[in-house]
Every structure is written in structure tokens, then in C-alpha cells.
């Protein structure tokens with residue numbers, strides 16, 4: 001046994017709690033599976049139902065066809081809106097084309113859409129804190145024709161020139177870094193003291209809990225591996241949370257992406273998974289680490305989540 005093998009045999013994997021699927025992702029996947037059972041394949045899904053390559057591939061095999069534009073859905077077919085939500089224009093287009101729609105928008109994203117509608121009805125301009133080009137941001141910005149202003153960072157806040165500083169509100173993307181968002185919100189409040197904020201923060205419980213779990217785990221680790229796809233916002237934020245604490249951290253979509261050099265000489269290897277990454281992938285990562293010589297696994301303590309969202313009408317009966 002080499003020195004490295006000996007070190008790895010004594011090393012341990014720390015497992016973050018909570019990690020992996022949230023209630024919105026569970027619900028979105030179940031909507032696709034139930035729609036396929038009910039109507040047969042193909043079922044069209046606008047955009048990746050959740051941002052995870054493994055999940056998308058699995059549903060593709062079961063009969064889902066993923067599209068980006070509604071015009072790709074043949075007349076008379078069924079389309080499912082992804083967990084990230086859609087703009088009013090997309091909803092109207094589906095209706096005008098007579099498509100059967102199941103809406104897998106996470107209810108916590110819908111909550112933000114409702115906030116936007118109410119505040120626009122009250123005559124407020126709305127600043128959205130989010131990542132440009134992310135489908136959730138496009139969907140939320142598209143809840144109203146005008147009066148929405150996207151900011152990604154403090155520089156964007158400084159550049160804002162809004163018509164009435166007394167009638168401004170803000171909302172956020174649900175999967176932001178809690179700490180980065182807090183800094184941007186502080187800058188907004190400093191510039192616009194009368195800005196109206198959401199009654200309950202828009203960053204969702206799953207994002208908050210997973211980031212808190214990494215904040216607890218990372219200081220105990222020499223390296224952190226996050227299971228998640230490159231386009232998953234909340235998975236990227238988990239990697240950043242660990243990295244900001246000075247811990248080398250990597251994101252992998254599959255166990256084959258683990259570079260043995262990452263764990264060489266390391267005593268504690270933290271593993272977590274984004275809200276769209278299945279537990280099967282986290283377990284496959286653990287199995288790969290075992291193969292590489294790490295023997296011990298320790299699940300950390302953390303919040304037990306017990307949240308479930310109801311399915312849309314028409315799909316809610318037991319399968």
C-alpha cells in the first residue's frame with residue numbers, strides 16, 4: 001500500500017444534510033412521469049424540466065421530448081412547463097395553439113410571479129435580482145410587459161435610474177447565493193430607502209438549507225465535491241459557498257468526472273448535491289470515492305426537510 005493509499009484509507013467522506021432533490025424538483029419529475037402514464041408518449045417538455053442531465057436523460061428514455069420553443073410542439077399535443085416557470089407570453093402562446101398544458105413551475109417560483117403581478121398592479125417598478133438568461137429570470141421578468149429591471153450585482157444597482165424612488169420593489173431568483181443577494185439587497189436599500197421587499201424572502205427554503213449545510217460542512221473538509229449539472233444555478237452556488245471558505249471545491253455531473261488528484265492526501269472529503277441532483281448520483285460519487293480508496297462515510301447532522309407540493313389538477317390522483 002502506498003502512502004497515498006494509506007492516507008485515503010484513513011480519510012472519510014462527510015455527507016451534507018440536507019442535499020439533493022427539493023420538493024419542487026420532486027413534483028416536476030412526477031408531473032412528467034404521470035403525464036406520460038396518462039397520455040402516453042411523446043410528452044413535450046419546454047426546457048429541461050430541472051437542470052440535471054441525468055434526470056433529463058432518464059425522462060427522455062421514458063418518452064419525454066425536450067424542446068425550447070413551443071412551435072416545436074405539434075398541434076394537439078401535451079406540453080409541460082419546467083420547474084423554472086414561464087412568461088405570460090409563453091402561457092398565452094400555448095393557449096392560443098390549443099395545447100394541453102401541465103404546469104410544473106415550482107410553487108415557490110409562482111409565489112414570486114404573484115408578487116410581481118401585485119406590485120405592478122400597485123404601480124411599482126420592480127428590480128429583480130437574478131442571473132441574466134436563466135429561464136426562471138426570463139419567466140419572472142415576463143410576468144409583466146414593462147417596469148422590470150434586472151440586476152446581477154452591485155454595479156448594476158449603482159447604474160439603476162428608476163423613475164420614482166418611492167414606488168420601487170424588489171424580488172429575487174429563488175436559487176441565488178444567500179450572502180451575495182444580501183449584499184445586493186443592502187445596496188438597493190441604501191440607494192432606495194423606500195424600496196418595498198417581499199413579505200417572505202424569495203430565495204427558497206431548499207436553496208437556503210443546502211447552502212447552510214455546506215457552510216457547516218466545508219470548514220470540516222479539505223475538499224468539497226458538489227453533485228450537479230453545469231447549468232444548475234443552486235448547484236453552482238453550493239460550490240461557491242465552499243470555495244469562498246477557502247476549500248477547493250468541484251462540481252461533477254457524474255462520478256466519472258472525479259479526478260483522483262482532487263482527493264490525494266486529503267483527510268476529509270465533503271459531498272453534497274444540488275436541489276436538482278438525484279440521490280442516486282450522490283451515492284455513485286460515494287461509490288467512486290470508495291473505489292479510489294476512501295473507506296469511511298459520515299452523514300452530518302442537519303435539517304430534515306418534510307415539504308411536499310400538491311400536483312396539478314388532473315395528475316393528482318394516485319397512479
Ligand code: SF4
Pocket residue numbers: 022023024025083106107108109174175204205206207234275
Ligand atoms: S430549488 Fe427551490 S424554487 Fe427551485 S424547484 Fe426547488 S424548492 Fe422550488
